[in-house]
Amino acid sequence: xxxxxxxxxxxxxxxxCKKDEKIEISNTPVIEFTSITPATAIEYQDKITITISxxxxxxxLGENSPDVKNLFLTDTRNSVTYQYRISQLAPATGTFAxxxxxxxxxxxxxxxxxxxxxxxxxxxxxxxxxxxxxxxITTSAITVTN
Numbered sequence: 001x002x003x004x005x006x007x008x009x010x011x012x013x014x015x016x017c018k019k020d021e022k023i024e025i026s027n028t029p030v031i032e033f034t035s036i037t038p039a040t041a042i043e044y045q046d047k048i049t050i051t052i053s054x055x056x057x058x059x060x061l062g063e064n065s066p067d068v069k070n071l072f073l074t075d076t077r078n079s080v081t082y083q084y085r086i087s088q089l090a091p092a093t094g095t096f097a098x099x100x101x102x103x104x105x106x107x108x109x110x111x112x113x114x115x116x117x118x119x120x121x122x123x124x125x126x127x128x129x130x131x132x133x134x135x136x137i138t139t140s141a142i143t144v145t146n
Contacts, residue, residue, distance in 0.1 A: 025055050025056070025057035025097040025099070026055075026056075026057050027060075027132065028056075028057075028128075028132040029126050029127075029128050029132060029134040030056075030134055031052050031054050031102075031134045031135060033124075033137040033138065033140070034101060035051045036048065036049070036050050036121075036140055036142055040142065040144075041108070041109065041142055041143070041144050042146070043144050043145065043146050044110060046108060047106065047107055047108060048109060049106075050103070050106070050122065050139055051101055051103050051104075052102045052103075052104070052124060052126075052137065053099070053101050054100060054101070054126065056098050056099070056128060057097050058095045058096075058097070058130075059089070059090035059091075059094070059095060059097065059098045060090075060128045061089050061090075061126060062087050062088040062090070063088055064087065064088045069085055070086050070126055070128070071084040071085070071124065071125075071126050072124065072126070073106065073122050074123045075109070075120060076123060077112050077120055078112050082106060086126065106122075111145075111146060116145065117143050117144060117146070118144050119142070120142060121138055121141040122139045123137065123138050124136065125137070
């Protein structure tokens, strides 16, 4: 009886052990909208800060050349696109997954329709050094006032 009990316990312990599954991250960057502040911005005065999280399976997001633009932020009201450079995030040697957060600052914005306030949101995407373009995200809206 004791032997049968120990065998049963052995099988319970073995079946409860689970092999860790490796999580695959795409070599094409994937981004997610995290936040936009402030909720209300005074036109021509307040900077707008957008935070985006990223994952890149081969670590080639970012660039050391100051002439290369790899983050694109578009105002949804008028389709004006602002271009930024993400500094290289991982060494060029080796291939490994990276993830983290990016913060983008837009110096200010204006009301585009002549009203005393206006809602604005932005879309954004990134490109890695291999030319892979991420998904496009849309921020929540903030209000611009004069």
